[in-house]
Amino acid sequence: MSVELIPLAVLMFLVTYPSRALGLLTPWLDRLPRVGFDYLQLVGPAVLASLAAVSVMVATDDAGTPSFHVGIEWVAVLACLAVTAWRRNLLLGLIAAVGIVVIARATGLAALPA
Amino acid sequence: MSQSTVPPAEALAASRRRVLVDAAGIAASALGFGFVYGLSAREAGFSPIEAVAMSVIVFGGAAQFAAVGYVASGLAWPGIVLLTGLLNARHLLYSAALAPWLTRVPIVRRAVMAHLLTDEAFALSIGHFRRLGVTDEWGYWIGAIVSTFIPWNLATLAGVLLGGQIPDPARFGIDIIFPSAMIGLAAGLLTGRREVVAAAVGAGVGVVVALSTSPAIGIIAGGLVGPAVGLLVPTRFAAETAPLGSPASADRFLMPGSHVQSPPDDPDTRAGAAP
Numbered sequence: 001m002s003v004e005l006i007p008l009a010v011l012m013f014l015v016t017y018p019s020r021a022l023g024l025l026t027p028w029l030d031r032l033p034r035v036g037f038d039y040l041q042l043v044g045p046a047v048l049a050s051l052a053a054v055s056v057m058v059a060t061d062d063a064g065t066p067s068f069h070v071g072i073e074w075v076a077v078l079a080c081l082a083v084t085a086w087r088r089n090l091l092l093g094l095i096a097a098v099g100i101v102v103i104a105r106a107t108g109l110a111a112l113p114a
Numbered sequence: 115m116s117q118s119t120v121p122p123a124e125a126l127a128a129s130r131r132r133v134l135v136d137a138a139g140i141a142a143s144a145l146g147f148g149f150v151y152g153l154s155a156r157e158a159g160f161s162p163i164e165a166v167a168m169s170v171i172v173f174g175g176a177a178q179f180a181a182v183g184y185v186a187s188g189l190a191w192p193g194i195v196l197l198t199g200l201l202n203a204r205h206l207l208y209s210a211a212l213a214p215w216l217t218r219v220p221i222v223r224r225a226v227m228a229h230l231l232t233d234e235a236f237a238l239s240i241g242h243f244r245r246l247g248v249t250d251e252w253g254y255w256i257g258a259i260v261s262t263f264i265p266w267n268l269a270t271l272a273g274v275l276l277g278g279q280i281p282d283p284a285r286f287g288i289d290i291i292f293p294s295a296m297i298g299l300a301a302g303l304l305t306g307r308r309e310v311v312a313a314a315v316g317a318g319v320g321v322v323v324a325l326s327t328s329p330a331i332g333i334i335a336g337g338l339v340g341p342a343v344g345l346l347v348p349t350r351f352a353a354e355t356a357p358l359g360s361p362a363s364a365d366r367f368l369m370p371g372s373h374v375q376s377p378p379d380d381p382d383t384r385a386g387a388a389p
Contacts, residue, residue: 005164008191009171012181015199016174021228023209024216038308039341040203041357045309046316046340047201047333048176048300051183053317054332055293058324064188066325073290080294081301090298091146097294101287112284 052077072110076100121246129245133238133253137261140234144175144265147295151178151266152273153280154292158186165274169267173229176299177201183292189330197337207357208236215240215249223251230258306354308344316340 022028056077059069076097084093104110121129148169155165160182168178177198184194208231216224238257243249280286300313316336324332 001163002161003163003167005160005185006167006171008181008185008194009164009167011191011195012168012172012174012177012198015195016172016177016202016205017229019199019203019205020209020231021225023206023211023213024224024228024231025221035345037207038345040200040206042308042312042341042344043200043337044176044204044303045300045313046344047180047197047337048296048303049313049317050320050333050336050340051180052293052296052300054187054320054324054329054336055183055296057321058329058332060329064328066327066329068325073293076287076290077293077297081297084298084301085304088302090295090302091143093298093301094150094291094294097290098287101290102285105285105287113289 072101072104121248121250125246126250129242129250130252132245133242133256136238137256140238140261141265144234144262145269147175148266148269149273150291150295151175152270153277153288154179154182156274156277157288158182160185160274162271162274166267166271169270173263173266174202174232175266179292179295179299183296184330184333187329187333189333193330193334197334200337205231212236212240215243218249219251227254227258230263232258232262234262305357306352308347308352308354311347312340312344315343
């Protein structure tokens with residue numbers, strides 16, 4: 001069983017723990033410039049949206065060449081976004097997204113991914 | 115705030131019951147998402163040990179989901195580490211907001227608390243402390259361990275083990291879970307126009323750069339450029355409703371129908387200007 005990614009987990013811990021601990025263990029955090037806090041607050045939405053968009057809009061072939069992809073995945077992800085924002089419940093959003101994809105693929109409206 | 119004040123026994127019991135009820139809802143959610151994370155990790159080629167190690171060592175849901183995507187897209191480890199650090203940097207805001215409540219907790223316990231600090235632990239504990247007006251460490255441990263750490267790790271293990279039993283994952287829409295979870299988690303962080311702009315620009319830049327270079331570079335570009343553009347939205351137009359680290363932010367992670375009450379004489383607790 002592969003353990004190659006465990007060192008990566010340790011590295012991810014090493015960059016995560018300070019942000020969790022600095023405020024609790026040190027007194028200087030109050031001196032961080034306001035713009036720094038503001039930037040940090042915006043990183044989460046930007047990174048997550050970037051991941052989602054690239055995941056559904058960019059496909060790569062066997063050679064790794066990226067291409068623009070249009071498919072039922074767009075509808076599913078947008079439905080998840082709408083349901084999550086409306087009901088404030090991500091699980092419901094995921095159920096909606098998965099349901100759309102399953103039905104579309106089962107009925108032949110959408111092809112299975114390569 | 116007076117940490118040495120002992121709250122009335124009835125108030126303490128009532129607030130602890132409230133923490134338990136909220137924790138139960140969050141635990142159910144953590145079970146669901148931990149399972150989905152395990153499935154996604156399996157899809158991306160993680161072994162069970164690797165998936166569980168991520169959940170125990172990193173213990174950060176969004177960063178772990180993102181790491182699944184990074185690994186699947188072939189992003190090099192330095193890039194993964196950089197993006198993880200950026201994505202989890204929001205915890206600075208939580209730790210800054212909680213710090214004044216925990217100054218009398220021994221430093222070793224605070225060091226352990228830090229590893230367990232998540233969106234959910236912050237939400238449950240800050241709400242508990244503010245309801246009581248004093249620190250009750252018990253509330254933090256319930257929020258951090260019972261509601262999140264245990265269910266998240268158990269569900270990760272279940273997902274990564276049972277995921278291998280699903281014969282044709284795409285037929286069941288397993289491949290759509292990851293991007294949907296990402297956009298759903300992003301929606302939970304949209305608390306004003308700056309966040310909306312950062313997310314939209316992050317997505318757009320990510321796709322354009324990914325198409326012209328590679329998906330991995332696109333993700334990094336979107337994650338770095340989006341916030342910078344979001345900061346250009348003037349404060350008066352930002353319409354911020356729940357800055358991270360504030361009670362309003364905590365409220366977003368509690369069960370629907372429950373609310374964190376702020377004492378009327380207690381000003382809003384923005385990180386860096388905590389009580």
